[in-house]
Amino acid sequence: MKIGSIVQNNAEVLPLIIGASVVVAAGALGAASDTAVSQFMFISIAGISALLALLMLPVHVLPTLAVAVVIFVPDRLMDAAGFPLTTPSAVILIVWAVRKKMHGKLIDYNQFRIGTRAIPKSLSIVLFLFSAWLIPKTLFSALPSFSVAWLLTFLMAVFIPLYVRKRELEVILLRQSIPALISIAAIYAIVQSIMQTNFIYDPLYLMVGRDSVQHWEVYRADASLGHPLTAGLVFAVGLAFSAGRWIETRRNAFLMACVLQGLGLMLTVSRGSYVAAGMAIAFLVLAAIVTGRRFSRTRAFLLIISFASFIVYVLQSDAFVKRATSDEAAASTDARNNLFQIALDATSSTNWLGGGLAASSIVAAPYNFQELPIENSYFQILIGIGMPGLLIFVSLLALAIRLGYRYRNLAAASAIVAFAVAISGYAAIDTVLPLITLLGLLVMMATTNLRPLSAHNHHIRGTKPIGNTTAGSQVPTHSPHISHARVYSDRIG
Numbered sequence: 001m002k003i004g005s006i007v008q009n010n011a012e013v014l015p016l017i018i019g020a021s022v023v024v025a026a027g028a029l030g031a032a033s034d035t036a037v038s039q040f041m042f043i044s045i046a047g048i049s050a051l052l053a054l055l056m057l058p059v060h061v062l063p064t065l066a067v068a069v070v071i072f073v074p075d076r077l078m079d080a081a082g083f084p085l086t087t088p089s090a091v092i093l094i095v096w097a098v099r100k101k102m103h104g105k106l107i108d109y110n111q112f113r114i115g116t117r118a119i120p121k122s123l124s125i126v127l128f129l130f131s132a133w134l135i136p137k138t139l140f141s142a143l144p145s146f147s148v149a150w151l152l153t154f155l156m157a158v159f160i161p162l163y164v165r166k167r168e169l170e171v172i173l174l175r176q177s178i179p180a181l182i183s184i185a186a187i188y189a190i191v192q193s194i195m196q197t198n199f200i201y202d203p204l205y206l207m208v209g210r211d212s213v214q215h216w217e218v219y220r221a222d223a224s225l226g227h228p229l230t231a232g233l234v235f236a237v238g239l240a241f242s243a244g245r246w247i248e249t250r251r252n253a254f255l256m257a258c259v260l261q262g263l264g265l266m267l268t269v270s271r272g273s274y275v276a277a278g279m280a281i282a283f284l285v286l287a288a289i290v291t292g293r294r295f296s297r298t299r300a301f302l303l304i305i306s307f308a309s310f311i312v313y314v315l316q317s318d319a320f321v322k323r324a325t326s327d328e329a330a331a332s333t334d335a336r337n338n339l340f341q342i343a344l345d346a347t348s349s350t351n352w353l354g355g356g357l358a359a360s361s362i363v364a365a366p367y368n369f370q371e372l373p374i375e376n377s378y379f380q381i382l383i384g385i386g387m388p389g390l391l392i393f394v395s396l397l398a399l400a401i402r403l404g405y406r407y408r409n410l411a412a413a414s415a416i417v418a419f420a421v422a423i424s425g426y427a428a429i430d431t432v433l434p435l436i437t438l439l440g441l442l443v444m445m446a447t448t449n450l451r452p453l454s455a456h457n458h459h460i461r462g463t464k465p466i467g468n469t470t471a472g473s474q475v476p477t478h479s480p481h482i483s484h485a486r487v488y489s490d491r492i493g
Helices: 004-031 036-056 059-072 075-081 087-104 120-140 144-162 168-195 201-207 227-247 252-268 271-291 297-315 318-324 327-348 360-367 378-404 410-425 433-447 480-493
Strands: none
Touching: 036 087, 059 168, 059 201, 059 433, 075 120, 075 201, 087 144, 087 433, 120 144, 120 378, 144 327, 144 433, 168 227, 168 252, 168 433, 227 252, 227 271, 227 297, 227 410, 227 433, 252 271, 252 297, 271 297, 271 378, 271 410, 327 378, 378 410, 378 433, 410 433
């Protein structure tokens, strides 16, 4: 039985190995080609091979594959490879959504609390309002090509996946794999900092005509994310998520993931990401304490003490002190101090309605005499889609966090907190499209109810569900058999 399982698992992953090999080889040949015809041919081969692999892989692994692409395939490489309208991770999610629509049941979903809607009505209303507001901001944009790319990516990576029903198996796999994937990237960041070179990705950047970034007075790790600030955001999200999983499951493997991701975060020397991780941990601890017996309050207190000690160490580290006193850090701080006025002037010029989706740099140009990058994603949103768009976007984040708390998906909710804080520190939302995929998957996890339908379905004897079997019912926590429910909750991810 064990040998058969191994053979089956290898057979399932074989399309991914073959497809990835062909895609990498064809992509490299296309990047190295001198003529447009040969580049088109090799890139076409890479695209067809990738699509075939996506159609052959088990459907429930595709969202995890999308996360892996976000983490290990830098956006800088995709720009050079010619993805003008969207990102590979968004394509993977749309293939997943189509295949889910066409496929039948993969597991017994009756054990989960599945209602008539894929998402709550409140979230559906916010999503439709945001999508409807984005359409005119795309049609009349000052930067139409990138506006279309942003809108398509949002629809493919956030809007459509949230309406996929029966996604519990995918979410369970994501909850298990995200800490591992981000930990691998963190290990690479540690190795990169020791060697003082990005020995895998720098040659690839050079091949496609891109330089390494942000390695000035202080060497900052960017790992596989293309930029230290993006790496800092992903490590902050991973740290918050892994800490949440540690509190939820009490598994020490997630604690080890926290350590690795914390080290990776430290090596990015990203001050905004430090704050993001701190805010997320504070939210996580507060939510765990308020929620009660379902989560370990002792571990919550241990978590905040450990994180506070870690932050003290980071703030005293040589890298942080050098970064804080460096010329580029001072220039960055001065630039951020001027952004508020630039954002106000640019937005008021459009009557607070915005000048175009993902077009903040163009709209703000007449008021940005120093040609500063808009190092704040909320200012980017305000300038691009106006005050109504900013309010709806913030409502989307807040509602996702609220639903994550309601469904006791504290790991995903705290990761969204980290994401929301981290994007306030740099130009992320307009320019780094794969982060939209990451946001979409975090929202999907936060809004998926994985609690069991009833005690009977999990063979928990001697207990009865309170009330009916809708999403609001609960197994009583005073039951002598509640430990079995916790074991089941741990087992599903």
